[in-house]
Amino acid sequence: DGQTIAAAGFDGDVCLYQAADGMLVKQFTPVPLLADAASAATAASPAGDDVNFIRDVQPVLSKLGCNAGTCHGAKDGKNGFKLSLRGYDPLYDHRALTDDIGSRRFNRASPENSLMLLKATGQVPHVGGQLIDANHRYYEILRRWIAAGVELDLATPRVASIDIHPKNPVIDREGQTQQMKVVAVYANGESRDVTAEAFVETGNQDIASVDAAGLVTALRRGEAPILARYEGAYNATIATVMGNRDGFAWQEPEKFNFIDDLVAEKLQRTKTLASPLCDDASFIRRVYLDLIGLPPSADEVRAFLADESDSRAKREALIDKLVGSPEYVEHRANKWADLLQVNGKYLGREGATAFRAWIRDAVAANMPYDKFAYTILTASGSNRENPAASYFKILRTPAETMENTTHLFLAVRFNCNKCHDHPFERWTQDQYYHMAAYFAQIGITKDPMSGDKKIGGTAVEGAKPLYEIVSDTGKGEVKHDRTGDVTAPQFPYDDPYEASEGASRREELARWITSPQNRYFAKSYVNRLWGYLLGVGLIEPLDDIRAGNPPSNPELLDQLTTGFIDSGFNEQELIRTICKSAAYQRSIETNRWNEDDQTNYSHAVARRLPAEVLFDAVHRVTGAQARIPGMPAGSRAAELPDVGIKLPGGFLDQFGRPARESACECERVSGVMLGPVMTLVNGPTIAGAIADGGNELTKLVAAQADNAQLVEELFVRILNRPPTEAELAECLAAFDEIEADHQKLAGQLDALEKKFAPAIAALEKTRADAIAAADKNLNDYRAANAERYAQEKQAREDRIAQAQAALDAYLPQLPEKLAAWEKQRAEGEPQSLWTILDPEKFKSTNNAQLTKEADLSLVASGPNGKTKYEVEARTDLTAITGVRLELLADERFPSKGPGRAQNGNFVLSELTVEAAPASEPAKFASVALQNAQANFSQDSYDVKTAIDGKSPGAGNGWATSPKFGENRYAVFETKDDIANANGTLLKFTLDQQFNDGQHTIGRFRILVTSAARPLKLDEANTIPEAVGKILAVAADQRSDEQKQELDKFFRTIDPELKRLEAALAEANKPLPDDPRLKSLEVKLAEAKQPIKLDSGLVRMREMTRISAEQLKNQRLTGAQDIAWVLINSPAFLFNR
Template sequence: MFRTFALPLLVATVCIHFASPLRADQSPPAAASPSASPAHPPKFTIDVMPVLSKAGCNLGTCHGNLNGKGGLKLSLRGQDPQYDYEMLVRAAKGRRINVAAPELSLFLRKASGGVAHGGGTRFSTDSPSYQLLTHWLRHGAPGPSAEAPRLVGLEVQPTQAIVADPDRALPVHVTATFSDGTSRDVTDTACYELSNLNATVDADGVVTRDKFGETTLIVRYLQEQRPVPIAFIESRPDFVWSDPQSFNEIDRHIFAKLNRLRINPSPLCEDTVFVRRVYLDAIGRIPTADEAKAFVSDPASDKRDRLIDRLLALPEFADFWALKWADVLRTEEKVLDTEGVEVFHGWIRDNIASGRPLDQFVRDLVTGTGSTFAQPAANYYRANRDPSIRGETTARLFLGTRLQCAKCHNHPFDRWTQDDYYQWSSLFSQIGYEIGENKRQDKLDKNEFAGDQTVLVAKMDEVRNPTTDRVASPKFLGGNRLDDQAMKDRLAALADWLTAPDNKLFVQSQTNFIWYQLMGLGLVDPIDDFRLTNPPSNPPLMDWLATHFADSGFDLRSLVGTIMKSRTYQLSAEPNETNVNDRTCYSRSNVRRLPAEVILDMQSDVLDSPARFLGYPTGIRAVQIPGVRSKQARKSAPEAGDRFLKTFGKPDRILACDCERSNETTLKQVFVLVGDGLNDRLASPTNRIARLALSKRSDADVVEELYWAALSRPPTEAERTAALQLIRGPNHNPAASWKDLLSAVVSNPSGNKRADALQDIAWALLNAKEFLFRK
């Protein structure tokens, strides 16, 4: 009964309110939007929506959540003004607004703290935001209009900045330009975020340093976003640029930035460090003792460049770099089958060994069809089973772009829309499979498939956008829709567009992947997150490297050699007083733990005792293993080598992402390093330790040999003294003859003092940080 009478009364009240002229005390406040006036009420799209964004109402943690909050759901970050208007004004029977008495509107009372609100108070009743919203309500809460001006430009000043101590704060100024030719200062209504914790930013866009270093301010207003790189540096009034010699163009770009930031690079690393570093990065193993000694003793000035060229030509280069691509291409046994893994990995390695250009390698992957056993590249689609996964994986690997967020809504941090996501996925929709008998071992595991499959192009259902339920027309990511000719062979058209030298995202993402493998940190970090709001740490260098890579014909060895021959790559890891806090500018070498496979192979090389892996022949190196885990592990216990790789972070290859590999240190790794696997190999009567213990070489020579084999350098005087004391012991009594020593070792390998001591020394070297970390 109440509702029956209340509704006409409300309608009448609203009509009277609309018909009544504004009283003098109802004029809009001075702080209201420039487009708002008694004759021109605030516009929902360009006036009201920024207020909602500024207050955080449409963030993912609030009403922009997929399921909304408190019964109200808004589009994430205001991507759909029409939807938001319906939710605020018309949903819930219009209970959230009161145009007759704006101050009584539920959504205003909650936001201003007048009513309990899970999100707390978002603004006060005397704030410009509150005044603008009440002004909008007094004008009848008008909705989005096709005639309303649109945001067409956003300018932020400064575009980048260096803030030197004692200055701690940097204000920014934001100007928006609209389609009607007007512009306004939106500094107070723009939204601000920072890429890390080096600084804080307030609601007015003032960035304040918390610690020295670089950060990126992301400025967002409506649908536009702008990044502002900011570096907070120490004053260093007495700073003098060291003016190091540049070896190539990489150094010129790196040093130009370091000079601006008042950071001097570390000196060149020593030869003993360089030879170890370049072997590890190029071919995934350490130099032998003889190789290291020969390099260090070589007086030639060009020996570093000559060593790099020699390493890039070795077969081990293909072994090691095939491992990197096998990780991200999901080369694992459960989905591809053991034979599929072997042929796919072999194909990857052959491409690298033959020097095939990277763009052709990628072209074969995205067009790969046929038997997955006979046509190895087809395994790319065998591991990616539906259009969405294919689209996400291809964008991540070959465009450095994360699309997952756009599957449910427009991407909150990038330019990609939900339409872009499904139009891109549609490129991969016409892929089907001919599947034979599945001879899987685990009948309960639906993801396992044993046997061949044929990947083929077939007539399949088109991809539909779930929001509109309309067929998504195939479209390149950030490019054009396919024409009629391209629609006849979508994969070929995709390959042409994707690998084109002028496809900036493709060239830069592949360049960045290689840079990351050598330098330990991408110019864009993470390496699969290229977006406007995550710019390269050195944009001019990124542009030069990408151009150089494309001009070389996408030659992997050429780019690797160029990077390795730079002074930047060859810098020491030892910090100086100006670069001790640098993490992103490459002023010194980035120390990092080595991959699991490399550490295990290093142990095998030092001990001359290979690790064992289930399902693989004795002597295979860990970096040469095609897959992850042999299917025989279900019938037999894994070998010590398999357990080591798992513990030290070898990825399961479930994700098409280098992030799946872990190089972190854990407590479990400690127990592996002191456990039976390593100890058994240390105590082997046929390994290097046993041979050195039996040799006629002096104790000093033996210690020297172990240090060169494990650390690519001679022992320091203190290390040599300690090692000799351990070998000789307090009651040193050498064997009467080498025959007596041999007899003692054979009859009781653990009973020989020299052998025991050398095992202890080798164990200490294999557990040293200098051994486990690449510097």
């Protein structure tokens, strides 16, 4: 009738579908002869009142889109009505439909007037529009369910799996179609055609499209995964669109092992002809770059090409030589460092270096992959002693660790089913929390060997100790996000594994993951290695195994996986097997029958070199020594322990080095975009390697006199092949062009010089006249004021002489003054001096660095922002009555500080003090402060508000504007004496919360005293503890060194000496500038400025100068030019 499509399956069922919407109209199921009635198949459409909510209604709601994520299945539902996403919770959905808002959505007495039917048919307003009419099959299913009492039978058998038919269909030409059929298999063994309610989708919309009825339409030649989804079950197959293959004739490709047999089978099925093997030059370059991350040397290339033995045999020997070599180890270790997120951001430089070294040792020992993963997943102890435990220092929460572990070791993305069931896979939300529970009993505590060293720290997350201890605590659970219940550990699929009785959760998980029977563990790693070597995985992306993403050659993946397991998870053996296949060794050249093939390995795929490989290759071929900050000269980029190590110009980051912040393969970028291109052309890395005077290019030019042989050496060294005749001729011509190019530049410069000569001459005359006039004015003014200058100079010299004489006359009195000071101190108040505290612990809450200076002051550097400085110190002083805070001017800060703001200001919002007996350091108690005094306070920022218990963002605290670049000090009395006979531990907190986050203190030190209250603000009344010890020694028993130290200190506090020194410094100040004289000097300097030349002339002069320099060593210049061109060519940038 033109409106109905008939489809028949292998089981004999005949289905009629509406062409317009794909809905099932009728199904005919054959009944076997001589069978009893009980064995007859059940029709897909429920008969009579036998309508089941789980089996019949839920699939209808899904097909109509009611529980989709864009409708009522959204997180918060839609318009007040919420269903579980895609019907994963039938009990919740049943209650929502039947109990919510007084059961208003159904009407059993009059099912046709049920709100859920009125909305679906558009009889009442519905945002989703009209979905069905009263004659639709789905309408009848819903009506019957309502009429039967909206019952729910939770014992209904659920869908266990689905099958999709036909398997791997082949569609001959574009525009042709193939009807897919979906059969559900239930837990009780029954099966049912569910094509009408199933969702059938294409994984490649460029190759094939699929309509609502599951009808596949071919669009162009290629392969498209076809995914079927029904009630939480998934299955997939691959549809092949053959396209026009007229004239195709199958030819057997070369076969070296089972890989080639299985690849050839797929190529024959898809009518694809394989390319021939690559030549030896291409092979040696490819295998070196793939296996060790370095190109071969020129000598290695020549030796390999000259070897006349069987090509396959010598290639296999080369593979055996490279696999397991030291360079191989570094290359593979770098890849694992990416996947394991070896990053100083999480581990510090020391931890990252240790973890990278552990990985390297494991790769060097060819540790079996299952043991490697097991060792990481069960690692315990300090990551300082057992670096593998760093895995749990990086991933700190059960959910985070579970998501990363399943992604890394199983290529399964469990992060998609955290909030609801996985939208494209069978994984459920419950399984997410069951799996996370395996990581709930991991403890992480500080390793005492960390000392005060910390990593990171933000306003949201505190800093972590440098080293931490990982252990299995036996305590800790995970709560389900939806139910709030504690979730027991349970695996998402039942693959066999062996674990000892009483094993920890982590041990059990590791045994399950690394089991040879685990369906994803070995397979996922085999796929990764295949993708690394062939450029395209059997599953793409490499780390995304799911039902809707089937392998392009499942038989090959299965056999590779079996071989990997049988080898004892021997990575090196697997890599040898792959590299020794003809599939790996094919040429990148294509033919008519494989030019559109991207998935079946009929030809090699050119791949851009990874960032580290490219960097190392550039230095290898030029012979330049790499200089990486913080690494020994000549180190490879592949050896870097930490992505925090950056190169000048950002070369590695520009070329896609991963940030090592996740295990996703997508972190590494391999495209060629504008940024990397500009780095190649203008960046310092390649230019520096080529121009390095000590590189091999310079030596090569000196050693090789023949230009033809020089060019050949450059090609073999850089591209690992000899040049073609045309390339050789072009390069030889380039040598001769250097002088011609220089002459051309010289001619262009001469023409420009002549063009601009008149203008330049005029400008120079104007300049000379201006200089002469300015010089005359200056000299005339100096002559007119010579007598005044002489008088001012003599007066200054007299002041200096007088000040120096006064100082010289006073210095001999210092010993007497010192003795008198000591006597006065001994007879008066020996405790009136301030004692400088020696900070033992100090930190900033905003990650600023505090550094202790020789004078026991602390200097801030690094990030600026709102912060608290926390300082701890000990003192033997008893009966402490006051605290003195000194803020010191310093050249390192704007306007000499003492603050870090742009004008040198600071704002101390609040100062708090705590004290504890030295013998009981945990018993800190708050110390009340009073009577704050300062040598200067800014208006509205009096020092008294720094101890008022408030820390607002403005209008409170101690500040110093407008007086900057001077020492500031403040004294705070303690309300009560701090008296501990055996010493005191003091803790000071300098809270700085000014709004802009910039007004922090730059340099400060803290002092205490036992002087009687009230305390005086006396700057000179300070004494270091070391000086105090000298004073305790009798004068006649002091050593010469002690006497010198005491004299040195006294000179800093004697007020008369300080006055005389200040007077001498004032006298020595230069005479103030004469404004008129200064103005005339500036005018003369301006007149002497060179004339401004035309920019084109300036540029041409510079180009000609450089060209002249290059002409001095014409052959080296030519060699460098050729090297630059070859390195920037696709033949070098890509592994072919």
